[in-house]
Amino acid sequence: MHGVFNLSSDQGSLGTFIVTNVRFVWFADMNEGFNVSLPYLQVESICIRESKFGIALVITSTESSGGFILGFKVDPEEKMKTLYKELTSLHTIYSSKPIFGVEYKWCSSKNLPEQNHNLVEDFDAVEDTKNEIGNTIAAYLADEGHKDRPPVYNNELGLAIETLKEGYTLQKLWEVIPS
Template identity: 75%
Template sequence: MALMWEDKEVSFDVPYSEMRLRLGEKVIDRIESIEDTKGNAGDRGRLIITNLRLLWHSMTSPRVNLSIGLNCLLSISTRIVNSKIKGTTEALHLLTLSSGTRYEFIFTSLIQGNSRLFTSVVGVHKAYNSSKLYRELKLRGGVVHNKQLKILPLEQVISSVHGVWNLSSDQGSLGTFIVSNVRFVWFADINEGFNVSLPYLQIDSIRIRDSKFGRALVVKSTERSGNFVLGFKVDPEEKLTTLYKELTSLHTVYLNNPLYGVEYKWNLKSNDVEQKSDLLEDLEVIEDPKNEIGNTLTAYLADEGHKKDRKPVYCKELGLAIESIKEGYTLKKLWEVIPSN
């Protein structure tokens, strides 16, 4: 399963391959006649809301598009704007943060009285924020109460193993290991606040290895979740092998059919949305735009704290004077907005 980026990045003019739904991604709403008022004023487009991101593309030139991860959204509000097509009207205003850069987006519905634009985005974003345990590692969280796992809405507990040692300290801690269809949870018997919840989405590897405590189950989390190495001692060894096989099998099943936990449904059946992996299949696709350079990136920048230009400095790589680079950035990182071949 490729590294999931869709919910954590803001991307401009992405190739068609990156607009396809990844495994587990599903369309929640599709809204026609939406203008990207800030970056593509006067261009009629379509807004697609999935359980991971917002996608907007132009109807006349689908190579002009946006992919906005739900995890990047800082605020959602309405604003009175001047649409090139509709004139003065109320629009959806989004403020986002991606790779240290703040962007703002303004979407205007060109259909009179269409409130779905705001309600869909707000509702899906709330569902995304309330379901982070499906997708993120949690240490010492409120996942257990009175020795019982707080089960998530779409979660099914597969097994519970008592007498499992967590080997994160020299002495180890005795606790309970719970396996479900979306994650595993371990918590200490004497202090349930000492716990870990690791979704299969964030597991890099599962192995049985030798340790100073003997044979142990070793689970490594992905780089995105901190590269944690978690060790667990299970006796007897047959029990350890059984737990290892169970975790490995569930991890494989999950990666083939991920469950991200974002559920949002309209009350009206007429709003059910047909699922299509190729979101542009009803448009004429001429060529892949991956070699093109988007020229609208700067239109979305929202550097609200910028009051004056930084002092110029000489750049050896370019052989000319440039404005000093903002703290936390490098020249190479700034040039990465140009798609590579």
């Protein structure tokens, strides 16, 4: 919601108010360093009350999160009442069943079929008899004094890269297991 004033300064700061299912965010339109992001878990109360700017939406954070009193001015007043209803509804829902980001269900191992998760049935072993794995890049980087080479545009990557040393290709440098 654009056009929401944060009333923390003498004149208020114009910004954008965003409501999500876990938090609300307000940020100033002219100063991206001035912002508020508060999860519903840290909201103590939400109300509409009179301020020196007129009627304002007031959100108080919990004591453990700083006990801040945040005021926001939304015009017209109908929009503020709609925002108030949305925030109180989301805060109530979130408070009754918070979303912590991870869901874990306990279950008894007696009910599960026995499985051996450490058993690897099918795999291909890679033998490095010549000790080549990783040696291509190591040899490439073992440059005496490492002199920078001029950049050239590489069509394959779509960007400029340092000129490759003679005898090296991008594919050789990026291969984990040499072909």
